[in-house]
Amino acid sequence: MPSAFAWMGGTFVAIFVAIVLTTAIRRLLPMLEAALGLSMFAMGCALHLSGFFAGAGPWPVFLIVAVSHAVAGLAIRQRERIRGI
Known part of the structure; x- marks a missing residue:
């Protein structure tokens, strides 16, 4: 159970x-897609180089980066849609 809370908190x-x-x-970079791509690359490299998921292979890093940036992209796009930008 504590590991589930750690994964939720980490997410x-x-x-x-x-x-x-x-x-x-x-x-x-004014384009959202370019900013998301560069952000995903930077975050993935930082997580990989930190060795936080060293024994598990590349999949946990991929999943955490992909899920977090999908939610971030949706949140930023929704904020822009509400503000009318």
């Missing part, structure tokens, strides 16, 4: 980091 932190990183990169 929420990854979503927050993805939103912040994508928003920061988007100030340099």
Whole structure:
């Protein structure tokens, strides 16, 4: 049970980091897709190089990066749609 809470907490932190990183990169690159791609690359490299998922192979890193950036992209797009940008 504690490992499930750790995964949930890690996912929420990854979503927050993805939103912040994508928003920061988007100030340099105006296209959302380009900012999301660069953010995914940076976050994936950072997680891989940190060795946090060293024994599990590449799939946990892929899943956490893909899910967090999917939620971040939806949140940013929804915010823009509401604001009318």
